Amino acid sequence: MKHTLAILVENKAGVLSRVAALFSRRGYNIDSLAVGVTEDPDISRITIVVHGDDHVVEQVTKQLNKLIDVIKVSDIGGDEAVERELALIKVSADVDTRAEIIQIANIFRGRIVDVAPKSMTVEITGDEGKIQAIEKLLRQFGIKELVRTGKIAIVRGSKKV
Amino acid sequence: MTTGSTEKVNGAKALIKCLEKEGVDTLFGYPGGQIIPFYNELYDSDLRHILVRHEQASAHAADGYARATGKTGVCVSTSGPGATNLVTGIATAYMDSVPIVALTGQVPRSLIGNDAFQEADITGITQPITKHNYLVQDPQEIPRIVKEAFHIASTGRPGPVLIDLPKDVQNIEIDLQYPDKVELRGYKPTYKGNTQQIKRAAGEIANSCRPIIYAGGGVISSNASAELIELAETILAPVTTTLMGISSIPTEHPLYVGMLGMHGCKYANYAIQESDLIIAVGARFDDRVTGKVESFAPNARIIHIDVDPAEISKNVKVHIPIVGDAKQVLKSLIKYIKRCNSAEWIEKINHWKKEYPLGYSQMSPDVIMPQFVVKQISEACKDAIIVTEVGQHQMWAAQYFNYSTPRTFLTSGGLGTMGYGFPAAMGAKVGRPDKTVINISGDGSFQMNSQELATVVQNDIPVVTVILNNGYLGMVRQWQELFYDRRYSCTCIKGSVDFVKLAEAYGALGLRAEKPSEVRPAIEEAVRSGRPAIVDVIVECEANVYPMVPAGAAINEIIDQEEH
Numbered sequence: 001m002k003h004t005l006a007i008l009v010e011n012k013a014g015v016l017s018r019v020a021a022l023f024s025r026r027g028y029n030i031d032s033l034a035v036g037v038t039e040d041p042d043i044s045r046i047t048i049v050v051h052g053d054d055h056v057v058e059q060v061t062k063q064l065n066k067l068i069d070v071i072k073v074s075d076i077g078g079d080e081a082v083e084r085e086l087a088l089i090k091v092s093a094d095v096d097t098r099a100e101i102i103q104i105a106n107i108f109r110g111r112i113v114d115v116a117p118k119s120m121t122v123e124i125t126g127d128e129g130k131i132q133a134i135e136k137l138l139r140q141f142g143i144k145e146l147v148r149t150g151k152i153a154i155v156r157g158s159k160k161v
Numbered sequence: 162m163t164t165g166s167t168e169k170v171n172g173a174k175a176l177i178k179c180l181e182k183e184g185v186d187t188l189f190g191y192p193g194g195q196i197i198p199f200y201n202e203l204y205d206s207d208l209r210h211i212l213v214r215h216e217q218a219s220a221h222a223a224d225g226y227a228r229a230t231g232k233t234g235v236c237v238s239t240s241g242p243g244a245t246n247l248v249t250g251i252a253t254a255y256m257d258s259v260p261i262v263a264l265t266g267q268v269p270r271s272l273i274g275n276d277a278f279q280e281a282d283i284t285g286i287t288q289p290i291t292k293h294n295y296l297v298q299d300p301q302e303i304p305r306i307v308k309e310a311f312h313i314a315s316t317g318r319p320g321p322v323l324i325d326l327p328k329d330v331q332n333i334e335i336d337l338q339y340p341d342k343v344e345l346r347g348y349k350p351t352y353k354g355n356t357q358q359i360k361r362a363a364g365e366i367a368n369s370c371r372p373i374i375y376a377g378g379g380v381i382s383s384n385a386s387a388e389l390i391e392l393a394e395t396i397l398a399p400v401t402t403t404l405m406g407i408s409s410i411p412t413e414h415p416l417y418v419g420m421l422g423m424h425g426c427k428y429a430n431y432a433i434q435e436s437d438l439i440i441a442v443g444a445r446f447d448d449r450v451t452g453k454v455e456s457f458a459p460n461a462r463i464i465h466i467d468v469d470p471a472e473i474s475k476n477v478k479v480h481i482p483i484v485g486d487a488k489q490v491l492k493s494l495i496k497y498i499k500r501c502n503s504a505e506w507i508e509k510i511n512h513w514k515k516e517y518p519l520g521y522s523q524m525s526p527d528v529i530m531p532q533f534v535v536k537q538i539s540e541a542c543k544d545a546i547i548v549t550e551v552g553q554h555q556m557w558a559a560q561y562f563n564y565s566t567p568r569t570f571l572t573s574g575g576l577g578t579m580g581y582g583f584p585a586a587m588g589a590k591v592g593r594p595d596k597t598v599i600n601i602s603g604d605g606s607f608q609m610n611s612q613e614l615a616t617v618v619q620n621d622i623p624v625v626t627v628i629l630n631n632g633y634l635g636m637v638r639q640w641q642e643l644f645y646d647r648r649y650s651c652t653c654i655k656g657s658v659d660f661v662k663l664a665e666a667y668g669a670l671g672l673r674a675e676k677p678s679e680v681r682p683a684i685e686e687a688v689r690s691g692r693p694a695i696v697d698v699i700v701e702c703e704a705n706v707y708p709m710v711p712a713g714a715a716i717n718e719i720i721d722q723e724e725h
Contacts, residue, residue, distance in 0.1 A: 010347065014296075018288060025289050055474070062471035068293040068313060071347045 002031065003057045004077035004153045006161045007046040010069040011037055018067055019046055028052065028060050032085075032150035043071065047152045074161040076153050083153040086125045088113070089135065092142035093120040101141060108134045119144055167338045172300040173198040173331040176264070177206050179307035182339050185235050187211065187226065187591055189219035193239020194279060196266030198331035211591060211620050214612040216243050218584035220250020221610070223261045225585030228571045229546055230592035231384065233260040233315050240266045241279030244325070245286065249578060251321045252290040256575025257405060258382060260319040262310050263287075269329040270298065284325050292320030300333040305340055312343040317350030318469040319382055350468060354485035354493060362440075362464045362481050363497035369438035369462075371506045372398040375421065375450075378405030378574065379443015379467060379487045386410065386567045388491035389442060395495060397503045399510050401429040403444050405574040408564040418510060419519070422450040423710045424556040428513035430708075430716040433458050441465045443487040446476040447575070448712075456715035466490045517708075519560055522722065524701050529677050531629040531700040535561035537681045538599055538627060542688060545597040546571065546589050548624075550582035550606030553635035556706040558601040569596075580609025586624040587617055597688055600626040605634040605654055614667035617693040625687045625694045628660055631702040639705045643720070660697040670694035 009015045016035055023030050031049040038045045050060055057075060064073045077083075093101050094117075101120050105112055110124035124134050131148065155161055170178065176199060180188075187209045192200045203210060213219045216238040223234030238247050244265040254261045268277040284294045293313050295306045303326075310322040366372060380389050380402075386409050393400045393416045400410050401421040410417050419426035421433055433439065439461045444450070451457040454477060465472075465479040466487055473482040483490050521532045531554065538545075539562040547562055548571045549555040555572055564570055571589055573581040586600035607628055617624055629635075632655035641649050664671030670692045672683040680698060687694035707722040 013298075014284065017285070021288055059471065059475060066469070066471055068345060068348045 001051070001053065002077065003050050003052070003075050004081065004083060004151060005048045005050060005061070005064070006074045006076050006153060007048060007064060008038070008071040008161065009044050009046060010071065011042050011044040012069060015044065015069045016046065018069060019048075019064065022063055022067065023048075023050070023060070026059075026063060028056065034150035034152045047150070049151050072161065076155050076161060081153045081155050083127050083151055084125050085128060085131055085151050086123070086149040087131045087135070088121055088123055088147050089138055089143060090119055090121045090145040091138045092118060092144055094118060097141050101138065104134065104137050110134065167336045169334055170337050171198070171202070171332055171334050172303055172326070173202040175300075175303045175335055175337045176307065176326070176331070177202050177208065178337060179304050179339055180208065180235065181206075183307065183311045184232070188235045188237050189213055189222040189226070189588060190237030191216050191219060191239070191243060193243045193266060195240035195268055195328045196237065196243070196264075196326070196331075198328060199237070199264070199266070199326070211587070211616065213584065214615050215610065216246035217249050217580065218587070218610050218613045218616070220247045220261065220263060221253065221578075221581050221584035222588030222591070223263075224250060224254045224259045225548060225571055225588030226592040227254075227259050227261055227588075228585070229568055229589035229596075231568065232592070233262055233311055234588060235262050235264065237264045238266070239279065240268055240283070241281045243279075244283040245281055248286060248290070249580075251287055251323065253573050253576045253578045253581055254321040255290045255292070257378060257573065258319050259321070260314040261321045262314050263321060263323040265323060265325050266331075267296065267325045267327040270327045271329070273327065283323065287323050290321070291323050294323040294325070296325045297327065297330050300330045300335045303330070303335065304337060308340050309343050309345060313345075313348065317348070318379075351470070351484045352468070352486040352489050354466065354483040354490035356493070358481060358483045359490065359494050360497055362483060362494060365438055365462055365464060365481060366396055366440070366498050366501055369501050370503060371436045372396060372438040372440065372501055372503060373432050373436040374398050374400045375403070375433065375439050375441045375444055376400055376406040376409050377403045377442065377444025380406055380409040381567050383443065383468070383487040384567070385442070385488035385491055388488055388495065390414065391495055392440075392491055392498070396498055396501050397507060398440070398501070399432055399507065401425070401433060403447065403450055403574070404559055404572060406444060407559055408567050408570040411565045412563040413565070418514070420559055422716060423452070423712070424560070424706050424708065425710075425716070426519055426560075427517035427708050427719055427721070428510060430710070430719060431513050431517075432510050433461075434715070434717045436461045439463045441467075442491065443467060445472045448476070451476060452710050452714055452716035452718075521704070521707070524704070527676060528701045529674065529680060529698055531557050531631070531704050532561050533677060534627065534629055534680055534698050534700060535601065538601065538684055539563045541681060541684045542597050542599055544569065545599050546593060548572070548582045548586035548589055548598065548600045550600070550602045550609075551577045551579045552603045552606055553639060553704075553706050554601050554603045554606070554629040557629070579606040583607060583610050583624075583626060584613050586626070587613060587622050590622050590624045598624045600624055602626050602628045603635055604628055604630040604632065604657065604660070607660070608657060611663065614664065614669050614693065618668045623691050623693055625684070625696065627684065627696045627698060629700045630660065630697050631700050631704065632656075633702060636706070638703075642703070642705070643709075644711070660695050664695040671697070673697045673699070675699045
């Protein structure tokens with residue numbers, strides 16, 4: 001089962017490496033990782049999607065909490081959270097296919113952010129399923145390059161992690 | 162956050178002043194290019210510095226000092242190879258939760274990342290084996306970092322902390338103000354156990370007929386021996402300890418059933434397997450203790466008291482977790498408990514004790530059995546601090562010495578570091594000069610740090626090393642005998658060195674015992690000499706450690722000497 005962990009850490013050099021290394025050395029697998037500073041410039045937020053049963057996630061959480069620079073770890077997966085990923089997909093395009101790609105991007109509320117004689121780049125945000133769906137549709141044109149940010153998530157309502 | 166006056170000093174001097182403020186009196190170290198500014202300031206300071214001969218020994222010595230005294234040990238080295246030589250000692254301390262602070266020199270900030278001479282990314286290297294570490298980027302941060310380092314090392318679940326100091330940082334002048342408080346929002350250990358959980362535990366204890374207390378190193382590090390014994394006596398429960406828990410309860414206490422696990426007493430393993438309630442205190446259900454986890458204590462409910470929440474339900478499922486400091490939790494638990502209905506159980510255990518005593522056969526009258534040597538040390542040096550290396554001798558020291566007070570058995574339990582004992586004994590003796598300190602060693606282990614003979618002689622640190630010399634890497638040989646058809650691949654080390662001459666070459670006392678009658682006089686002479694000494698005891702070369710539970714078996718599937 002997948003769990004989304006929101007990890008608040010001190011915004012200091014080397015913290016990301018401590019967090020990531022903990023996963024590798026204890027044999028836990030990171031499905032996706034995204035990191036950025038929060039509303040407090042001294043605090044960064046790492047969002048990690050980890051695969052595992054409750055025991056694994058409990059251990060991951062406890063081990064993360066032992067790191068001195070980790071301030072808080074919350075498991076925020078499921079219906080209680082809004083989850084998003086951003087993907088940029090560079091797809092082969094020519095005069096014949098351009099319109100259809102634009103149409104697909106529109107249906108998925110994506111944006112065309114670059115157009116060249118032989119390619120177009122689509123920007124798409126959404127949950128994992130949505131990104132997979134558009135990727136599948138665009139594949140028929142030939143995907144030249146694809147980049148995803150990794151998931152970020154926030155709890156619904158006024159509650160904070 | 163800071164109080165008191167400010168003074169202008171360079172980073173190195175600031176560091177020394179901060180160490181003094183932390184109550185540090187002794188450092189174990191080795192100088193080098195990138196830590197020279199620190200050593201330059203040390204020249205004018207009152208701190209005692211023990212110059213080791215290999216940096217690994219400085220970390221082990223700081224560790225031995227910490228375990229023997231309960232204070233935080235400090236070791237110092239230069240950058241690069243000096244720092245990497247500390248790694249084994251730091252990892253040893255990490256696995257056994259020992260508070261040490263390691264100070265390492267680093268190349269100047271301008272050279273970091275350039276593969277400069279003697280540069281190593283020691284904070285990166287030690288990340289998995291330190292509780293926390295620091296690379297000091299701003300010299301003004303030295304006071305805060307030192308304060309935090311000592312706080313982190315010694316509180317919660319103790320452990321090693323490393324501070325990496327670039328050379329230029331040591332030279333820059335700063336305004337020194339030592340903070341009087343630590344503020345770390347990500348680090349707030351829980352000491353007081355949850356009252357509801359403690360009451361639930363008391364309820365479980367009241368309902369138990371076959372309880373057993375399983376005590377680990379956490380009892381010793383939190384100084385909870387008195388509470389442990391009070392708990393056992395009040396509820397009338399047997400106590401078994403891990404290797405790290407040895408000396409938390411006197412060996413001769415009637416409720417003590419010895420060590421459990423791979424080389425534990427048969428009756429301790431039987432008791433844990435048949436118990437209906439395990440009260441685990443400051444222990445972590447290591448694989449050397451549980452054997453095959455699925456078969457471990459099949460009918461027992463488990464209460465687990467530990468200061469580290471991550472240890473709870475890590476290896477075995479726990480029914481009542483209590484996060485907190487062993488001493489504080491036991492104190493409050495004792496308020497709620499009463500004697501449980503365990504009289505029959507105790508009788509059964511006493512019966513097992515009689516039926517399956519620890520023992521060994523004397524192979525011939527002239528040969529010295531290693532177990533006999535440990536018993537002789539035990540009789541000759543009551544209340545000594547026993548330090549060990551790693552291997553067969555370590556297990557015999559765990560099985561056959563009578564420990565009466567805490568912090569008198571120092572051993573590398575988690576990492577299993579050969580070469581630990583001698584430098585750790587040196588550190589222990591520096592910390593506890595009032596105590597006799599004996600390093601029980603194997604001929605293999607001793608050669609991993611024998612160069613420290615120079616250190617103990619130069620600094621007049623009278624530790625006695627008793628080498629159980631069997632000419633083998635004994636524990637590996639034992640496994641080869643039992644599980645690999647006696648194919649003694651690369652475990653024979655006969656003819657390696659004359660330990661008596663080696664001792665003499667360094668200016669230490671060297672003695673040898675080749676017959677059983679020579680053992681006791683040699684040990685006594687070594688202790689009486691008041692000098693660093695080696696007693697080379699030529700023991701039966703194929704003696705084995707029994708009982709033994711093969712790796713991966715259930716802990717009541719025991720190989721006995723007779724059965725083999």
